[in-house]
Amino acid sequence: MSETTTTTGGLPPPDRASQILTQARAMMDDLHLGPVQRWKEANPGGLAIGYMPVYVPRPLFEAIGCLPVSIFGGGDQVDIIRGDSYFQSYICHIPRSTIELGLNGHLKSLDGMVFPSLCDVIRNLGGMWKMLFPDRWSSYLDLPQNFALHLGGKFYAQELKRIARELHERGAKAYDPEALRQAIRNENRRRLAINVLDDLRRREPWRLPTSDMYVLLRAGGLMPSLDHAQMLEEFADAVRARPARPFDNVRVVMVGSFCEQPPLDLIRTLEKSGCDIVDDDLQLGLRYIEAAIDADTADPLEALANAFITDGAATASRYIGTAEKGRALIDKVKATKADGVVFAAASFCDPALLDQPMQEAALERAGIPFTSFKFAENTGQFQVIREQAGAFSDSVKLWGTVQ
Numbered sequence: 001m002s003e004t005t006t007t008t009g010g011l012p013p014p015d016r017a018s019q020i021l022t023q024a025r026a027m028m029d030d031l032h033l034g035p036v037q038r039w040k041e042a043n044p045g046g047l048a049i050g051y052m053p054v055y056v057p058r059p060l061f062e063a064i065g066c067l068p069v070s071i072f073g074g075g076d077q078v079d080i081i082r083g084d085s086y087f088q089s090y091i092c093h094i095p096r097s098t099i100e101l102g103l104n105g106h107l108k109s110l111d112g113m114v115f116p117s118l119c120d121v122i123r124n125l126g127g128m129w130k131m132l133f134p135d136r137w138s139s140y141l142d143l144p145q146n147f148a149l150h151l152g153g154k155f156y157a158q159e160l161k162r163i164a165r166e167l168h169e170r171g172a173k174a175y176d177p178e179a180l181r182q183a184i185r186n187e188n189r190r191r192l193a194i195n196v197l198d199d200l201r202r203r204e205p206w207r208l209p210t211s212d213m214y215v216l217l218r219a220g221g222l223m224p225s226l227d228h229a230q231m232l233e234e235f236a237d238a239v240r241a242r243p244a245r246p247f248d249n250v251r252v253v254m255v256g257s258f259c260e261q262p263p264l265d266l267i268r269t270l271e272k273s274g275c276d277i278v279d280d281d282l283q284l285g286l287r288y289i290e291a292a293i294d295a296d297t298a299d300p301l302e303a304l305a306n307a308f309i310t311d312g313a314a315t316a317s318r319y320i321g322t323a324e325k326g327r328a329l330i331d332k333v334k335a336t337k338a339d340g341v342v343f344a345a346a347s348f349c350d351p352a353l354l355d356q357p358m359q360e361a362a363l364e365r366a367g368i369p370f371t372s373f374k375f376a377e378n379t380g381q382f383q384v385i386r387e388q389a390g391a392f393s394d395s396v397k398l399w400g401t402v403q
């Protein structure tokens with residue numbers, strides 16, 4: 001990334017970390033996908049493929065010359081005019097705003113869309129998308145539910161081959177194992193850069209608040225993995241030099257926001273209410289595979305498919321077989337030395353809200369305090385959440401539990 005110098009009428013120039021954050025925020029807020037358009041201009045013939053949350057195998061797309069683009073609806077920036085007429089009122093908000101973005105032309109730089117098998121809402125949205133935009137490629141991505149490598153892994157590898165084949169028919173490069181190896185290496189490097197920042201956030205959450213981390217990761221859904229890795233690496237160096245002072249906050253794990261995203265101001269509200277968010281499942285897709293994927297193997301496509309089976313995150317959005325519900329959350333609380341958990345799920349989000357009672361029961365058994373609320377991506381009032389989170393943090397600080 002190029003170094004820039006800014007003069008601000010007598011004020012000191014912004015530090016490099018702040019500059020990177022400003023750039024990432026501009027990318028995140030650009031609902032017309034300007035960064036994607038610029039990528040296409042710089043990569044003639046490359047296809048931009050949007051995908052809905054949470055996870056898609058991004059290295060496969062990069063290996064065949066495509067840019068995978070994460071689509072998180074319209075947030076709090078889009079008025080829903082037509083999107084509401086496609087869905088019943090008692091489901092989450094993200095499909096309405098995504099339809100709205102599609103119909104009003106915001107997503108026209110995308111050459112295709114992928115809808116992973118996350119929930120019924122995404123499945124229905126994928127069907128509607130096919131009807132609304134029949135000329136553009138779109139695909140439902142069936143993720144494995146059977147975690148035996150010779151069954152689920154093999155099935156998933158077939159799915160990946162189908163996607164590569166279909167996109168090649170639409171102008172993408174042919175699948176090449178060496179290109180996939182390089183794309184996996186780039187993704188591994190990005191994952192490492194995220195790990196470094198996550199470690200810093202846990203050690204010094206006042207230096208790297210989750211609201212900043214979130215903006216950095218949202219930008220990553222709009223750029224190639226190598227560019228994003230370099231951005232994060234540069235930010236990590238810069239933010240360590242930035243002056244920061246600790247606050248007397250409680251440490252919380254935030255869970256439930258893996259798909260529809262809360263407004264950025266809601267995350268800031270939690271921080272201002274006395275909560276240092278030391279772990280979260282916002283932007284889970286970039287952290288979904290929890291270990292480095294083997295790039296130097298004979299069959300990198302098989303390695304990519306198997307990584308979903310063997311190293312996929314424990315989340316409500318992924319089938320969990322016999323493992324104890326809530327165990328992964330408790331382990332995370334302990335590993336991050338968190339004082340409690342904040343459940344923040346999108347209203348009507350079936351995967352998150354069906355999981356939550358089991359996770360709450362597990363936390364109760366383990367004596368870990370928690371609080372919960374629901375949001376919509378366009379929630380504009382935070383006062384109630386501020387008071388609830390403030391009362392939670394005070395209670396945990398004073399008594400180590402919720403009174």
Ligand code: SF4
Nearest residue numbers: 092119259260349350
């Ligand atoms: S917010 Fe929940 S219910 Fe809605 S699309 Fe996402 S996972 Fe599905």
